Amino acid sequence: MQGKALPGFRDFYPEELALRNHIFAVWRSVARRYGFEEYDGPPLEPLEIYTQKSGEEIVEQLYAFEDKGGRKVALRPEMTPTLARMVGERAQALKKPIRWFAIPQLFRYERQQRGRLREHFQLNMDVIGEAGPAADAEVMAAALDIMRAFGLGPAEVRLRISDRRVVVAKLRHSHHVAADELVPVLAALDKWERAPADSERLLTDALRADRARVRPVLEFMSGLRDGAAELRESAAAEPLNECVQRLGAMGLGPFVEVDFTIVRGLAYYTGIVFELFDQGRSLRAICGGGRYDDLIKAIAGVDLPCVGFGMGDVVLGELLKDRAKQPEAPAQLDAFLVAVSGEDVEPVLKLAHELRDQGVAVEYGLRHAAIRKQLELAAARGAPRAVIVGPDERAASEVVVRDLNAGTEEKVPVARLLNGFFR
Ligand code: HAM
DSSP states (O other), X not given: OTTOOOTTOOOOOHHHHHHHHHHHHHHHHHHHHTTOEEOOOOSEEETHHHHTTTOHHHHHTOOEEEOTTSOEEEEOSOSHHHHHHHHHHTTTTSOSSEEEEEXXXXXXXXXXXXXXXXXXXXXXXXXXXXXXXXXXXXXXHHHHHHHHHTTOOXXXXXXXXXXXXXXXXXXXXXXXXXXXXXXXXXXXXHHTTTOHHHXXXXXXXXXXXXXXXXXXXXXXXXXXXXXXXXXXXXXXGHHHHHHHHHHHHTTOGGGEEEOTTOOOSOTTOOSEEEEEEETTOOSOOSEEEEEOTTHHHHHHSOOOOEEEEEEEHHHHHHHHHHTTOSOOOOOOOSEEEEESSGGGHHHHHHHHHHHHHTTOOXXXXXXXXXXXXXXXXXXXXXXXXXXXXXXXXXXXXXXXXXETXXXXXXXXXXXXXXXXXXX
């Protein structure tokens, strides 16, 4: 068939859009509760803001091309570089810490799999200008409160937290990983659970200079989960421990798990990193984020610490459907207006207009038909009531209101209908 959406791109039929709108509404309401202000940027950006700092994986997935002016551009695959650019431009004027959120549509040419498409909407919440772990705890708490607002508790979702600084300190001191080897070694660690063979290959490449180190680093990686208690005692784990404590004080402790296998795929993270998963881990991450204290400097030359996360609508939507937490069908009509005779059509138009002006949702048949047909249409449109306008009722300034579920009828004066009847 011609005219199908591209692979990985979605058509939103009303039912699907209702779910998306529900997700956006919860995102916005929790973000506002945390004092975050909404911003947005352009969907098309100069290519180099991604090639500079985001890391190889995302650069390989770019929708990039040359525009008609010969500029190298890309559809945004993530929001963080745009945020860094925007904050960098007004760094002096903006009051710190900045708490901003956005809901951009993002584009990545991904291999198709469950929970991964080529476009998605992503809530981004970031705190800029605060280096301490209180800010990290704050954005994590917001992500968890979003889960709670959707009716998902610790039995359904878990927040897994790590700190790159802890893992890096161990890699550097115990395994002699050099500064320039760190990015590929962390990329290998990021892949360890999902694709161990790829991970081992990446690691072997990264430690080419001294192959004898590969085996011990692999052992370190596979023991990371069990070694959590020991690593948490190291000095580098202080911010992580404080963060966990703050989440506990907020009553969010049952959601939280320290897990040093979490490193995150993006290259710019510098400290605490975290991901939110469904409890059974049958789906990909619902949300991922962390601290990225050097990105604004790299993009805009201003030194400002940042922490934040991105939460996509795709995995979340699947989880809500799986757990039957999707919204009820959106409220539709308040009433369907029925004209008994051809002469009642204009009074129906007048009444419909007056009701709509008051915010009441009404429809009427666009073609005049027998009353029975109009009532059938009313039922098909899901209207809870029919408001029937006929010559006798008009003479008495009344209408007949029929409850289409109960099948009962009552006469209602027009003045009452227009005065709070539907509230
Ligand atoms: P990310 O881990 O690449 O992080 O994406 C965050 C979330 O977006 C994922 O956990 C997932 O829910 C969703 N997501 C990503 N790619 C796809 C896709 N192809 N299809 C469906 N959903 C997807 C970032 O993008 C960081 N910039 C987040 C951030 C903000 N870090 C600090 N501030």
